[in-house]
Amino acid sequence: MLKAAFKDWIGDGAVMMDRLLRDELQSLYRPRRWAPRWLNGWLHNRAEKRKRIPVIVEFHDHEDSYRDGMQQLKTHMNGHKRCRLKHEYAGIRSCAAELTAEAMKSLIAPDCQSRIKKLHFDRPVRALLDSARAAIRADDLTRFGLTGSGIRIAVLDTGVYPHPDLTQPTNRIAAFRDFVRGRTVPYDDNGHGTHCAGDAAGSGRLSDGAYRGTAPGADIVGVKVLDRNGSGALSTIIAGVEWCVANKAALNIRVMSLSLGSPAYGPAQDDPLVRAVENAWRAGIVVCAAAGNEGPDRGTISSPGTSPLVITVGAMNDHNTAERTGDSVAPFSSRGPTPDGIVKPDLLVPGVNIVSLRSPGSSIDRAEPGARVGSAYFSLSGTSMATPICAGIAALLLQRNPALTPDEVKRELLEGAENWGLSPYVQGEGYLDARKALDM
Numbered sequence: 001m002l003k004a005a006f007k008d009w010i011g012d013g014a015v016m017m018d019r020l021l022r023d024e025l026q027s028l029y030r031p032r033r034w035a036p037r038w039l040n041g042w043l044h045n046r047a048e049k050r051k052r053i054p055v056i057v058e059f060h061d062h063e064d065s066y067r068d069g070m071q072q073l074k075t076h077m078n079g080h081k082r083c084r085l086k087h088e089y090a091g092i093r094s095c096a097a098e099l100t101a102e103a104m105k106s107l108i109a110p111d112c113q114s115r116i117k118k119l120h121f122d123r124p125v126r127a128l129l130d131s132a133r134a135a136i137r138a139d140d141l142t143r144f145g146l147t148g149s150g151i152r153i154a155v156l157d158t159g160v161y162p163h164p165d166l167t168q169p170t171n172r173i174a175a176f177r178d179f180v181r182g183r184t185v186p187y188d189d190n191g192h193g194t195h196c197a198g199d200a201a202g203s204g205r206l207s208d209g210a211y212r213g214t215a216p217g218a219d220i221v222g223v224k225v226l227d228r229n230g231s232g233a234l235s236t237i238i239a240g241v242e243w244c245v246a247n248k249a250a251l252n253i254r255v256m257s258l259s260l261g262s263p264a265y266g267p268a269q270d271d272p273l274v275r276a277v278e279n280a281w282r283a284g285i286v287v288c289a290a291a292g293n294e295g296p297d298r299g300t301i302s303s304p305g306t307s308p309l310v311i312t313v314g315a316m317n318d319h320n321t322a323e324r325t326g327d328s329v330a331p332f333s334s335r336g337p338t339p340d341g342i343v344k345p346d347l348l349v350p351g352v353n354i355v356s357l358r359s360p361g362s363s364i365d366r367a368e369p370g371a372r373v374g375s376a377y378f379s380l381s382g383t384s385m386a387t388p389i390c391a392g393i394a395a396l397l398l399q400r401n402p403a404l405t406p407d408e409v410k411r412e413l414l415e416g417a418e419n420w421g422l423s424p425y426v427q428g429e430g431y432l433d434a435r436k437a438l439d440m
Contacts, residue, residue, distance in 0.1 A: 157259055
């Protein structure tokens with residue numbers, strides 16, 4: 001009976017909600033076995049009015065719809081005091097809010113459908129960490145003076161610890177923005193983001209160059225969008241991406257590294273995070289996104305790596321050697337195709353037992369003391385590590401030719417990949433060869 005009530009009010013509005021949101025709403029109307037019918041009715045009516053559900057509201061793709069739709073949404077929210085607006089995303093004509101089911105009823109009504117296109121559940125997003133420089137021939141490039149100097153890489157993750165390999169002799173943490181706790185001084189209470197920043201731009205100062213990133217002269221823009229547990233909301237990630245786009249010119253952000261993701265539940269065009277990263281791409285930022293760690297099963301590419309535009313990075317195991325002949329695809333590296341049937345990943349980069357920067361006292365550091373390498377470094381595996389390594393190579397391409405567009409950077413990286421003779425849903429174009437990508 002209560003499930004029927006849900007179907008009654010959602011009516012034709014079902015197409016305006018993604019599957020996860022429909023599932024979440026359905027749970028409001030699920031009968032409690034322990035309760036009599038009258039109490040179930042009271043409980044679901046109370047939940048309709050009081051339980052706040054995090055959503056992304058997508059407006060139709062023209063300026064009037066966004067402007068008028070935002071005004072209409074705010075008017076509706078004034079009549080539902082428990083609702084809350086969290087973020088506005090002008091770049092992708094969307095916003096994030098916490099809405100009650102009662103408020104959603106009015107938003108899917110016919111008078112709103114000319115402005116509001118779809119409601120998405122504000123799903124959780126996580127750092128993509130599983131339980132190399134020499135192998136991709138990046139060492140050769142330092143002989144040509146390519147270090148990523150003058151290029152800034154935004155690392156959207158758990159934050160960045162001011163490690164000496166990033167701050168000495170000069171501070172290369174160019175900016176820091178915290179969407180989790182609002183702090184202004186760089187920090188990383190998880191450790192994942194610091195490791196990723198080092199994969200891209202660590203100088204190896206405390207290891208005599210042994211544990212350098214692929215672009216040891218590049219600057220880092222730290223954007224904290226994940227908490228101490230490596231988790232965050234879809235809305236927070238989008239806010240971080242939008243902030244990078246808004247500050248691209250002021251901070252000279254040329255590359256974005258996203259070692260995070262969530263399962264892809266449908267077409268890329270219906271995914272708010274995909275639309276956000278594609279907006280960044282079109283704004284001139286090269287976006288590298290992790291493929292995910294759900295391999296070896298097919299169809300496991302994580303969002304936003306399902307975007308056909310961005311560079312989706314899978315992981316190789318280089319067995320800690322510079323010689324490539326014995327390297328193999330990491331079993332955990334997610335495989336394609338995407339829900340749209342697109343070939344992903346785009347390429348493979350080392351992502352197993354990667355040694356990079358340690359954030360002392362962080363969650364990962366405390367949980368995995370055996371992964372410490374000396375006092376300053378840490379070993380981790382995942383497509384999370386492969387992604388910033390690729391981002392560092394993108395920075396080298398841009399240092400050599402700052403006029404390159406994201407499409408041109410992607411083309412050069414893919415043309416420089418070595419075909420490993422595997423299914424394109426496993427390897428994409430192949431195993432990244434930095435020297436070949438830069439035609440040196």
